[in-house]
Amino acid sequence: MTFTDIATRTYNHNFRLDPIVRSLLDTDFYKLLMLQMIRRLHPETQVTFSLINRTKTVRLAEVIDEAELRAQLDHARGLRFTKKELIWLAGNSFYGKTQMFAPDFIAWLADFQLPPYELERRDGQFALHFHGPWSHTSMWEIPALAIVNELRSRVAMRNKDRFALDVLYARAKAKLWEKVERLRTLPDLVLTDFGTRRRHGFLWQRWCVEALKEGLGDRFLGTSNVLLAMDADLEAIGTNAHELPMVEAALSPDDASLADAPYRVLEQWRAHYGGNLLIALPDAFGTSAFLARAPDWVADWTGFRPDSAPPIAGGEQILRWWLDRGRDPREKLLIFSDGMDVDSIEATYRHFNGRVRMSFGWGTNLTNDFRGCDPDGEAGLEPISLVCKVVAANGRPAVKLSDNPAKATGEPGEIDRYLRVFGSTGRAEQSVEV
Amino acid sequence: MTFTDIATRTYNHNFRLDPIVRSLLDTDFYKLLMLQMIRRLHPETQVTFSLINRTKTVRLAEVIDEAELRAQLDHARGLRFTKKELIWLAGNSFYGKTQMFAPDFIAWLADFQLPPYELERRDGQFALHFHGPWSHTSMWEIPALAIVNELRSRVAMRNKDRFALDVLYARAKAKLWEKVERLRTLPDLVLTDFGTRRRHGFLWQRWCVEALKEGLGDRFLGTSNVLLAMDADLEAIGTNAHELPMVEAALSPDDASLADAPYRVLEQWRAHYGGNLLIALPDAFGTSAFLARAPDWVADWTGFRPDSAPPIAGGEQILRWWLDRGRDPREKLLIFSDGMDVDSIEATYRHFNGRVRMSFGWGTNLTNDFRGCDPDGEAGLEPISLVCKVVAANGRPAVKLSDNPAKATGEPGEIDRYLRVFGSTGRAEQSVEV
Numbered sequence: 001m002t003f004t005d006i007a008t009r010t011y012n013h014n015f016r017l018d019p020i021v022r023s024l025l026d027t028d029f030y031k032l033l034m035l036q037m038i039r040r041l042h043p044e045t046q047v048t049f050s051l052i053n054r055t056k057t058v059r060l061a062e063v064i065d066e067a068e069l070r071a072q073l074d075h076a077r078g079l080r081f082t083k084k085e086l087i088w089l090a091g092n093s094f095y096g097k098t099q100m101f102a103p104d105f106i107a108w109l110a111d112f113q114l115p116p117y118e119l120e121r122r123d124g125q126f127a128l129h130f131h132g133p134w135s136h137t138s139m140w141e142i143p144a145l146a147i148v149n150e151l152r153s154r155v156a157m158r159n160k161d162r163f164a165l166d167v168l169y170a171r172a173k174a175k176l177w178e179k180v181e182r183l184r185t186l187p188d189l190v191l192t193d194f195g196t197r198r199r200h201g202f203l204w205q206r207w208c209v210e211a212l213k214e215g216l217g218d219r220f221l222g223t224s225n226v227l228l229a230m231d232a233d234l235e236a237i238g239t240n241a242h243e244l245p246m247v248e249a250a251l252s253p254d255d256a257s258l259a260d261a262p263y264r265v266l267e268q269w270r271a272h273y274g275g276n277l278l279i280a281l282p283d284a285f286g287t288s289a290f291l292a293r294a295p296d297w298v299a300d301w302t303g304f305r306p307d308s309a310p311p312i313a314g315g316e317q318i319l320r321w322w323l324d325r326g327r328d329p330r331e332k333l334l335i336f337s338d339g340m341d342v343d344s345i346e347a348t349y350r351h352f353n354g355r356v357r358m359s360f361g362w363g364t365n366l367t368n369d370f371r372g373c374d375p376d377g378e379a380g381l382e383p384i385s386l387v388c389k390v391v392a393a394n395g396r397p398a399v400k401l402s403d404n405p406a407k408a409t410g411e412p413g414e415i416d417r418y419l420r421v422f423g424s425t426g427r428a429e430q431s432v433e434v
Numbered sequence: 435m436t437f438t439d440i441a442t443r444t445y446n447h448n449f450r451l452d453p454i455v456r457s458l459l460d461t462d463f464y465k466l467l468m469l470q471m472i473r474r475l476h477p478e479t480q481v482t483f484s485l486i487n488r489t490k491t492v493r494l495a496e497v498i499d500e501a502e503l504r505a506q507l508d509h510a511r512g513l514r515f516t517k518k519e520l521i522w523l524a525g526n527s528f529y530g531k532t533q534m535f536a537p538d539f540i541a542w543l544a545d546f547q548l549p550p551y552e553l554e555r556r557d558g559q560f561a562l563h564f565h566g567p568w569s570h571t572s573m574w575e576i577p578a579l580a581i582v583n584e585l586r587s588r589v590a591m592r593n594k595d596r597f598a599l600d601v602l603y604a605r606a607k608a609k610l611w612e613k614v615e616r617l618r619t620l621p622d623l624v625l626t627d628f629g630t631r632r633r634h635g636f637l638w639q640r641w642c643v644e645a646l647k648e649g650l651g652d653r654f655l656g657t658s659n660v661l662l663a664m665d666a667d668l669e670a671i672g673t674n675a676h677e678l679p680m681v682e683a684a685l686s687p688d689d690a691s692l693a694d695a696p697y698r699v700l701e702q703w704r705a706h707y708g709g710n711l712l713i714a715l716p717d718a719f720g721t722s723a724f725l726a727r728a729p730d731w732v733a734d735w736t737g738f739r740p741d742s743a744p745p746i747a748g749g750e751q752i753l754r755w756w757l758d759r760g761r762d763p764r765e766k767l768l769i770f771s772d773g774m775d776v777d778s779i780e781a782t783y784r785h786f787n788g789r790v791r792m793s794f795g796w797g798t799n800l801t802n803d804f805r806g807c808d809p810d811g812e813a814g815l816e817p818i819s820l821v822c823k824v825v826a827a828n829g830r831p832a833v834k835l836s837d838n839p840a841k842a843t844g845e846p847g848e849i850d851r852y853l854r855v856f857g858s859t860g861r862a863e864q865s866v867e868v
Contacts, residue, residue: 005439005442008439161648163644163645163648164648166607166641167607167608167611167645169604170603170604170605170606170607170608170611171604171607171608171611172604173600173601173604173605173608174601174604174605174607174608174609175608177601177604177605177809181809207600210597211597211601214595214597214598375611375615
């Protein structure tokens with residue numbers, strides 16, 4: 001005797017759209033922290049974000065149906081923060097601090113809506129741009145990436161039957177759990193989920209977060225995904241991103257102002273947040289340049305998030321800098337977040353253990369590692385290197401140099417100008433896997 | 435917004451008993467074939483079956499609650515063949531033959547009920563005996579084993595939370611699928627599921643059968659489980675078991691009659707069934723003895739199921755015997771079914787490929803291989819070597835010698851008598867894993 005839930009079954013076979021993003025909280029926490037500051041300091045600044053697929057071999061516009069992409073983006077535009085979500089943002093404590101978000105910001109969020117998008121197909125890729133006030137376009141980064149990544153996953157799974165899907169997820173679960181078992185043998189390891197934007201899918205990210213919670217207990221510090229943090233009663237994790245120095249740099253009227261832009265942004269941040277949120281991202285225009293010219297007070301910050309240099313070399317560079325400035329690295333924090341996986345987490349942990357406080361922001365290789373899991377041996381579920389970056393601010397081109405030229409973005413002429421201003425010391429090409 | 439099916443949830447939290455065996459068809463097909471013959475030839479023969487746990491280190495009565503075991507056995511006693519099941523048995527074709535089961539047998543099954551059981555705890559094990567007419571006690575073998583094995587699985591999983599269970603099954607699925615992927619590279623391999631009696635659980639066996647169907651297609655010939663065969667529209671597979679020669683031997687009035695018992699049973703079988711059902715089980719009292727004294731017509735049978743000799747050595751012995759008798763092994767069939775797993779299936783397949791037709795009855799290592807899958811690293815899900823054997827017929831002790839003395843059953847004095855009658859040529863001790 002088979003029991004069929006007729007209502008669910010009927011609902012399923014009348015499915016119109018299975019929305020990928022169902023809440024405006026389904027985004028990274030740093031977006032909200034940055035947004036509060038952007039809204040105060042840059043209410044009128046116009047910023048364009050664009051999708052950039054670094055994995056050129058995957059011709060996204062030939063994989064994903066444009067109409068489906070539009071339907072998902074349109075659905076996201078229809079979302080509003082719910083009352084429950086706003087009450088939680090206002091009432092929850094973050095990083096040990098209550099009222100992280102001011103009442104006027106919460107009130108402003110209540111009317112927030114994602115701005116229009118501009119989409120066309122070009123050379124097998126999607127040209128997807130978000131034009132408008134920075135305080136609105138910034139919020140597209142995470143949902144746009146999550147939507148494109150999950151639509152690609154869905155295509156890869158469209159022709160799989162129920163059984164192949166069952167095997168696929170069984171393997172992916174077994175694979176992730178092997179990683180968790182390896183990681184939990186490292187006694188002082190702590191880490192966080194940074195995998196929202198690159199995730200295979202929302203439900204899968206939720207499973208990954210449950211796996212970390214189950215396997216690592218308190219050593220799993222939390223997730224960058226605000227919705228999952230709320231639903232699973234975890235800490236929401238994150239600080240700031242490259243868009244802050246990139247926009248500040250783009251708006252700089254001359255080279256002297258440009259050279260100083262990374263530090264102005266840190267001062268602005270420090271005026272808004274403190275404690276464990278004082279994490280500097282040093283690599284927007286090259287870590288060597290950043291450290292060489294950094295004011296002494298930067299060494300008083302809690303730590304750094306190296307995001308494009310090789311983790312051990314990049315970490316050593318920062319440790320030397322702290323020591324040169326007379327600071328004790330053992331009181332400092334490094335957050336590694338650039339394409340980490342179990343091997344690099346283990347190696348980095350073992351290398352620095354006892355010499356500096358560490359945390360790991362585990363992203364794509366946590367929430368989208370289906371390599372070798374497809375029973376049909378297809379490649380459609382291999383992760384790709386997709387980002388959504390600031391490309392212009394008030395009509396001026398934006399640039400990211402990065403420690404790895406393969407991760408640089410911006411117009412060539414403008415990149416050259418930035419290289420003249422910041423120098424290219426310490427930059428070294430690395431292959432970008434994810 | 436979470437959707438909860440209130441009726442299901444309410445049903446779940448009022449759960450009284452989750453029955454392990456829910457249908458009398460949830461048994462091995464050979465049981466029904468044998469039963470039809472037993473009922474005709476031995477309507478009055480009284481046969482006792484007993485549970486025998488060869489894995490002495492697992493003290494079953496300290497693991498499984500006696501009351502739970504009784505509840506499951508009682509539930510099985512309450513089962514009857516349903517109308518749908520009887521119609522299917524009567525109307526389906528088996529091994530290409532319609533009306534395998536005669537109308538009078540089907541009518542008799544309609545009133546069939548499992549007979550009483552006798553259960554007590556002794557030295558940490560269960561003394562579980564089934565006394566009564568052979569035509570009834572025979573049917574306890576499979577449900578009794580399935581119940582004890584699954585109750586043991588349930589105990590091992592009782593304190594696992596939802597997440598650990600999720601990882602456990604993900605790993606077990608991934609593990610089985612690796613096996614399927616290895617096996618399907620062998621171009622002419624065919625195999626069947628023989629895993630009912632030793633299964634981890636009913637739902638898990640069903641998944642395993644789906645996996646084989648999906649992964650091997652037509653090369654998965656079917657399942658010994660009659661219920662799964664019916665539900666999944668697969669072939670029901672199986673022929674006969676040791677109980678036939680064991681009872682015939684036990685009832686033999688003298689040594690001459692005993693020596694002839696294995697062949698009398700084959701004559702009886704041949705009178706009931708033909709074609710691919712003419713598979714002889716040669717090892718009840720030692721394969722060497724069986725072959726040495728076998729009448730020539732045995733070499734005309736379709737094949738053998740070696741069940742306790744090492745597969746390659748045992749198969750070679752039978753091939754030599756066919757050649758000595760002037761038969762071409764390439765027209766014969768060997769069915770290997772003794773504790774097979776991927777390695778031994780591969781090795782046996784490669785060894786005999788092209789020299790004889792082969793099939794594999796894959797049992798415990800198909801439906802109960804959770805080795806290394808438990809996220810807590812516990813051993814409660816490791817399979818054990820549990821059997822349910824004939825121990826007496828009409829008050830006379832029953833004996834199985836086997837090619838492997840570790841699989842012998844019976845009273846020591848009676849075993850000695852059988853060894854005098856049949857000899858001990860070719861018997862060799864092998865460790866019994868499952």
